[in-house]
Amino acid sequence: MTADVAVLGVGMHPWGKWGRGFVEYGTAAARAALADAGLGWPDVGSVVGAGTVRGGYPGYVAGATFAKALGWQGARVASVYAACASGAQAIATARAQILAGLADVVLVVGADAAPKGFFRPAGGDRPDDPDWLRFRLLGATNPAYFGLYARRRMAVHGDTPEDFALVKVKNAASGALNPYARYRRRVTAEEVAASAVVSDPLRLLDICATSDGGAALVLSSLDFARRHGAARPARIRAVSTVTPRFPNTVLDLPDIATDSAVAVAPPDETFRASIARAAYEEAGIGPEDLSLAEVYDLSTALELQWYEDLGLCGAGGGAKLLREGATAPGGRIPVNSSGGLASFGEAVPAQAIAQVCELAWQLRGTAGDRQVAGARVGITANQGLFGHGSSVVVVR
């Protein structure tokens, strides 16, 4: 176990298709987080930006880009790119600086202006890039992989498209209560079933959209928080940033094939399960301690997979847990009280930070109509393209 860091401030720019640049979204979120923390930007000793590769060159240098937009004030700076795990790695970087004594207060910012439709690799002929290859050779989009996982669950665990639709119904109901969500309308199972097939067996409403959005955190040492008058802040207790173990035998984005298990037996747990286990071990907690979870529901079927990878139920038990209402508001372990990606869409570098924003609001008891009663411990789970684990444990 390591020492905690305090979540002094959280802020977001609403998700949607706003047609503006990622710098504007990130700066708005940062200003909101600073105001929430009761701090001025000059009080910040370090800024960490979660990068995007689609925002053009400035996206690679997100930390300094946000620092310039907020006004140069000499802060230490870092930029992190880890695909969908960028936000979590930015949080990990900020936490390490605080625990090492390099900075008392660190601003973490992630923002993106995503294109409409499918994500795609950067331009040019790049046959040494697995992401380019899967599009060029197979036309294998992200939803194609989500479809493979969903079909596999149906074959192995007996999940049905109706189970998947219930995830959307649940998350849309929560998103309707969240002012930062892009989609704020309840959805029925019939509407999911009537939406167009994207990648069999998944339909349009089973798959998250691409979005613009931004999220930010102000993190500090516990000593600083105390001196600042925040006696009981939400605290980050663990950040998991693990890589897979060889052989990785679950076909995963963006790969065309798995590792072969001919020479080395597969590990006892999948990569996704190892992400959560590392977070639990670092935090000194287990799934039984959780009040709520924010998981990366890129597709409805994938949310069920996360239930199992987080240890909320055994292998194959995800759909049953959902049907019982355990993961719905008021259930034993509400999942995606924010509305999830189903309601937000994907703004890649912002999403893992937004997950922590939701946990902070819930643990403070300020989540309004979405409030999970008595929330004390929350976990986020996410996975970045190319093998980036991402999970954060927040406690109060």
Add this chain to the structure above:
Amino acid sequence: MVTGWFTGEGDDFRLLGTRCASCRTVFFPREDTHCRNPHCAGDDLEEVPLSRTGRIWSYTDSHYRPPSPYVSDPELPWEPYALIAVELEAERIVVLGQAAPGVTVAALTVGMEVEVVPGVLHEDARTAWTTWHWRPRGAAV
């Protein structure tokens, strides 16, 4: 656009991978520099043909036209094609590929036996870009 990933014609068509001479791990797509088994320091990787047949791990299809760099004719209506992930028993590996033309998801089940066959990714007046396809065993060519 990729070289050394497959070879042969007709019934002799095979995917090509590489195999570490030290630990025997198989790689597809081919790994030609260093073995990626973290317990192995091998850098002697030999080309090896993969099994012709395997069993379906999962499958899906694509009802919307994929973006570039996938190449398709925007003048033509989009025809969904199936993608099949196939477990090769001897290599203990799962390999994704497009299904042969005319094979739809309705014809597939997890666990079904499929074979690798040569295919055309796309072609223009000068060039046909070849690839591999998965096809249920015994299906009509």
